[in-house]
Amino acid sequence: MNKQIKFRKNLILKRIFFLIMLLIAFYIIFNFSAQNGIESGNLSKKVTTFIVEMFSKVKNMDVNLKLHYIEKLHPIIRKLAHFSIYTLVGFSVMGFMCTFDIKNRFKLVVSILIGITYAITDEFHQSFTPGRGPSVRDVCIDSAGVLTGIFIMIFIILLIEAFSNWIKR
Numbered sequence: 001m002n003k004q005i006k007f008r009k010n011l012i013l014k015r016i017f018f019l020i021m022l023l024i025a026f027y028i029i030f031n032f033s034a035q036n037g038i039e040s041g042n043l044s045k046k047v048t049t050f051i052v053e054m055f056s057k058v059k060n061m062d063v064n065l066k067l068h069y070i071e072k073l074h075p076i077i078r079k080l081a082h083f084s085i086y087t088l089v090g091f092s093v094m095g096f097m098c099t100f101d102i103k104n105r106f107k108l109v110v111s112i113l114i115g116i117t118y119a120i121t122d123e124f125h126q127s128f129t130p131g132r133g134p135s136v137r138d139v140c141i142d143s144a145g146v147l148t149g150i151f152i153m154i155f156i157i158l159l160i161e162a163f164s165n166w167i168k169r
Contacts, residue, residue: 018095025088037131048077083145090149115146
């Protein structure tokens, strides 16, 4: 197979992979935002309880103390969930943009705009969900996640480039 054709095929596969990852992240975010306040709270409480109970010291702990830890950690876990899923958004959108032969600055700006725009529209979507509402703080947390994902992708690309240059020597 011709090197040019193989390169083009790999590029298309990467583009499809990152686009699918991005669409899956958008789908997950949309579905979480469509949950009413009670459903959303119950789900994150279950996740928090699972995380707290993973630690061996907590397993034998007094039930009231365990509940206290769950209550204290619950908001942190919720915000980490926002941050994490939007890190995937930033990573995926930047990975997708890097499959195009355009200026790096343009890739970065478009990736940031897509991620932050989705964060804003997600909060707007929540304003139509019973028991939920938009939050500027969540948009900031989501945006920080997007930027983190973008910079993780940039770091990986730089590592790959440095490694391939080192091998060529």
